[in-house]
Amino acid sequence: MNAAMSAATGAADVTAPAVIRVVLADDSVLFREGLARVLADRGFAVVGQAGDADELMAAVRGQAPDVAVTDVRMPPTNSNEGLLAAQRIRAEHPGVGVLVLSHYVETRQAIRLLRDAPARVGYLLKDRVSDIAEFAEAVRRIAAGGSVIDAEVVAQLLRRRENDARAKLTAREQDILELMAQGRSNAAICARLYLSQKTVETHVGSIFTKLGLLPAADDHRRVLAVLTYLRGS
Amino acid sequence: MTRRRCWLTALGVVLVAWIVGAEWVSIHVGVPENHFIDAAVGLSFVLAGLVALDRRPGNATGVLMIAYAVSAYFGNWSNLNIAAVPMIGMIGAQPSGAFIAHAALAYPTGRLRTRFERFVIGLIYGVNAVVCVVILLAFDPRADGCTRCAWEPAPFPSRTAVLTSLSLSQRAAFLTVPLFFLAVWLRWRRSTPAERRDLIPLWIGFAVVGLVYLMDGFASPDTTADQFSYLMWELQSVLQISLPLIFLWGLLATRLARSAVGDLVVAMDRPLLPGELRAALAKALGDPLLRVLYALDDGDHWVDADGRPESPPRPGEGRRAKAVTVIDRAGGPLAALIHDPALDAGLVRAVAAAAGIRLENERLQADLRAQLDEVRASRQRIVEAGDRERRRVERNLHDGAQQRLATLVLSLAMLRDRDGVDPALAASIEATTSDLKQAIAELRELARGIHPAILTEEGLPAAVEALADRSAVPVQVRTDFEGRLSEPVEAVAYFVVAESIANVIKYAQARAARVELSRRDGVLLVEVSDDGVGGADVSHGSGLRGLADRVAAVRGTFGVQSPPGGGTLVRVEIPVPAER
Numbered sequence: 001m002n003a004a005m006s007a008a009t010g011a012a013d014v015t016a017p018a019v020i021r022v023v024l025a026d027d028s029v030l031f032r033e034g035l036a037r038v039l040a041d042r043g044f045a046v047v048g049q050a051g052d053a054d055e056l057m058a059a060v061r062g063q064a065p066d067v068a069v070t071d072v073r074m075p076p077t078n079s080n081e082g083l084l085a086a087q088r089i090r091a092e093h094p095g096v097g098v099l100v101l102s103h104y105v106e107t108r109q110a111i112r113l114l115r116d117a118p119a120r121v122g123y124l125l126k127d128r129v130s131d132i133a134e135f136a137e138a139v140r141r142i143a144a145g146g147s148v149i150d151a152e153v154v155a156q157l158l159r160r161r162e163n164d165a166r167a168k169l170t171a172r173e174q175d176i177l178e179l180m181a182q183g184r185s186n187a188a189i190c191a192r193l194y195l196s197q198k199t200v201e202t203h204v205g206s207i208f209t210k211l212g213l214l215p216a217a218d219d220h221r222r223v224l225a226v227l228t229y230l231r232g233s
Numbered sequence: 234m235t236r237r238r239c240w241l242t243a244l245g246v247v248l249v250a251w252i253v254g255a256e257w258v259s260i261h262v263g264v265p266e267n268h269f270i271d272a273a274v275g276l277s278f279v280l281a282g283l284v285a286l287d288r289r290p291g292n293a294t295g296v297l298m299i300a301y302a303v304s305a306y307f308g309n310w311s312n313l314n315i316a317a318v319p320m321i322g323m324i325g326a327q328p329s330g331a332f333i334a335h336a337a338l339a340y341p342t343g344r345l346r347t348r349f350e351r352f353v354i355g356l357i358y359g360v361n362a363v364v365c366v367v368i369l370l371a372f373d374p375r376a377d378g379c380t381r382c383a384w385e386p387a388p389f390p391s392r393t394a395v396l397t398s399l400s401l402s403q404r405a406a407f408l409t410v411p412l413f414f415l416a417v418w419l420r421w422r423r424s425t426p427a428e429r430r431d432l433i434p435l436w437i438g439f440a441v442v443g444l445v446y447l448m449d450g451f452a453s454p455d456t457t458a459d460q461f462s463y464l465m466w467e468l469q470s471v472l473q474i475s476l477p478l479i480f481l482w483g484l485l486a487t488r489l490a491r492s493a494v495g496d497l498v499v500a501m502d503r504p505l506l507p508g509e510l511r512a513a514l515a516k517a518l519g520d521p522l523l524r525v526l527y528a529l530d531d532g533d534h535w536v537d538a539d540g541r542p543e544s545p546p547r548p549g550e551g552r553r554a555k556a557v558t559v560i561d562r563a564g565g566p567l568a569a570l571i572h573d574p575a576l577d578a579g580l581v582r583a584v585a586a587a588a589g590i591r592l593e594n595e596r597l598q599a600d601l602r603a604q605l606d607e608v609r610a611s612r613q614r615i616v617e618a619g620d621r622e623r624r625r626v627e628r629n630l631h632d633g634a635q636q637r638l639a640t641l642v643l644s645l646a647m648l649r650d651r652d653g654v655d656p657a658l659a660a661s662i663e664a665t666t667s668d669l670k671q672a673i674a675e676l677r678e679l680a681r682g683i684h685p686a687i688l689t690e691e692g693l694p695a696a697v698e699a700l701a702d703r704s705a706v707p708v709q710v711r712t713d714f715e716g717r718l719s720e721p722v723e724a725v726a727y728f729v730v731a732e733s734i735a736n737v738i739k740y741a742q743a744r745a746a747r748v749e750l751s752r753r754d755g756v757l758l759v760e761v762s763d764d765g766v767g768g769a770d771v772s773h774g775s776g777l778r779g780l781a782d783r784v785a786a787v788r789g790t791f792g793v794q795s796p797p798g799g800g801t802l803v804r805v806e807i808p809v810p811a812e813r
Binding site: 034038072079083107126130131132 | 628632635636638639642643644645646647650666669670673677680681686687689690695698699702703705
């Protein structure tokens with residue numbers, strides 16, 4: 001596991017800034033501080049912390065970070081202000097990527113995020129931070145212009161498609177699809193699953209054929225295409 | 234002073250001016266008579282009419298007495314030789330006798346009862362109308378000696394035609410007067426002994442009129458002529474003054490109340506629809522604004538007929554002062570009538586007594602409705618409290634346990650990644666983390682079942698789409714609105730869809746399901762349909778039953794169509810106030 005992770009990290013084919021500047025927003029100070037330490041240990045510069053959406057917007061304006069990591073539900077209404085702030089950041093500060101964390105993942109929210117701005121967005125379950133290396137990698141990919149969608153979203157969508165014979169994917173293909181949704185390149189998927197580049201390309205081709213999609217050039221468009229197709233909208 | 238009284242006072246001022254002015258005209262043109270007495274006759278009709286209008290608002294007798302006075306004094310005004318005044322005066326004076334006949338025949342209720350009565354009075358008015366038309370077409374004031382009249386002569390000026398029509402109308406009296414008395418006789422014959430007693434003032438009135446006619450031959454208003462004739466004339470005038478007072482006395486006598494009560498008893502002699510009792514009482518009392526409140530808990534609370542709480546006004550409260558008459562029964566208050574203060578208190582009590590058992594029934598129904606409303610409201614409060622509690626639990630889980638566990642996962646990850654950690658310890662941490670993540674996932678599902686976060690965060694359409702996203706059976710969602718609804722409505726609609734989809738997955742063996750959410754005309758329509766085996770039954774299985782109860786709690790309707798083999802359709806309509 002650890003080996004696979006470091007391999008994945010090493011195989012990152014995107015060009016992230018040398019030091020990635022991050023702003024964190026979460027109403028739990030404990031979680032925020034923990035996350036800040038973890039990211040700092042991994043070489044990120046945590047340039048701002050926020051307890052609600054207003055503070056987050058102020059930090060983004062003031063610090064112009066590479067990535068803003070935000071919780072969905074924050075004061076004062078404890079509703080979806082984090083998500084709305086994420087959408088605003090993407091609209092008003094195109095250079096700032098956002099990673100939305102939540103205790104729940106909803107396909108609809110994921111697709112809305114991606115549709116508004118297919119690049120530089122991430123949407124992950126909060127407990128994904130248990131794999132620090134993976135999490136750091138996700139932030140890095142967003143900083144470099146990629147997109148990251150939680151495997152759970154893909155799993156949900158695939159469950160919906162279970163009855164659809166045409167879209168019946170093999171277990172391996174499903175693994176690859178989930179990794180694709182996480183914004184990984186073919187090379188990263190190879191490293192992750194210990195497969196040859198050739199094998200992965202074959203699987204990807206097969207997935208696209210089964211789903212009736214044209215192969216997409218860049219990784220985040222690929223994510224959006226797959227999600228949109230799976231959701232059937 | 235009530236608004237009505239203000240109007241009556243204003244009307245009185247105008248009418249007094251009308252009569253005094255008419256008398257002034259008589260003095261001005263030198264009509265030889267005792268002007269004081271002549272004016273007193275008119276004023277007595279006017280005042281009696283006004284009092285009648287005030288005390289018996291729904292009764293036409295007052296109007297007819299006033300109409301008589303107005304009409305009769307047109308005659309005086311016609312002496313004023315200006316413009317069209319003589320002609321208008323002649324026309325206006327024509328129907329005065331008809332008004333008196335009408336008042337007499339309609340006495341004491343002010344209503345004509347039979348077709349024959351209406352025919353006779355219609356005939357008398359008709360004869361007058363013909364004469365008026367002839368005057369309009371043929372009356373030429375200049376030919377009549379009015380040199381100052383600026384009035385253009387009528388289209389067919391003919392003195393003969395006018396005089397002939399006047400004389401013909403007098404001859405018509407040979408027909409109309411017997412018909413009138415025939416109608417009176419028929420009325421007398423049909424009357425019950427009690428009603429006959431009510432007609433006594435009318436007979437006195439007739440006697441007076443007869444006396445006046447008898448004396449007419451002897452009377453003369455000319456003071457310089459025969460002393461006896463003049464005395465007769467004065468006596469005749471005094472009798473005329475007394476005529477409206479006799480009418481008024483009869484009208485205000487409590488016997489009239491009995492006839493109103495009698496009408497009410499007749500109206501009560503069949504089942505009443507809701508609200509009809511109030512209408513019947515209002516009609517009997519002649520107070521269209523009458524309201525009835527019912528006492529609950531010995532008068533601690535008052536409700537209207539629909540069971541809505543309402544307090545009786547305190548005396549003098551509000552823009553229009555109202556009187557409150559509380560009806561007691563068996564020692565406690567039963568109902569309160571809120572009415573015009575001008576109404577006779579005895580009459581109000583008599584009417585309420587006549588309504589008796591009906592008032593009692595209506596009170597029981599109002600009580601029942603009030604209790605039903607209270608039960609409905611409390612059921613709604615219970616369901617809302619339950620939803621609120623679910624939201625609170627979900628929020629506490631989110632802000633508490635879930636957040637703590639996420640932080641814990643992060644701490645364990647930091648611990649594991651620390652330099653120089655014993656591999657055995659790292660493996661143990663790894664295993665713990667894995668268990669912890671499993672716990673987090675289970676907690677997430679639990680919280681979602683209690684109250685889905687997305688419903689709070691993004692509203693009903695988003696939450697329903699999330700349900701569809703998670704469903705094993707493909708679910709197509711169609712929504713025609715985006716906005717937020719009230720929390721109770723969103724919660725009920727959500728659980729309807731959630732439970733219905735769960736049923737589709739568990740029982741329906743369906744290939745596909747559909748959810749439709751639409752808002753129109755203040756109603757949220759939720760439809761969940763599938764193409765499965767059907768045969769679902771609301772009475773069996775607590776799932777559908779529980780849904781029906783929840784929907785009823787927000788005053789919605791719940792229906793299930795599920796013919797065997799024909800799929801299942803769950804259809805719910807919920808009234809929605811305004812967008813949040």
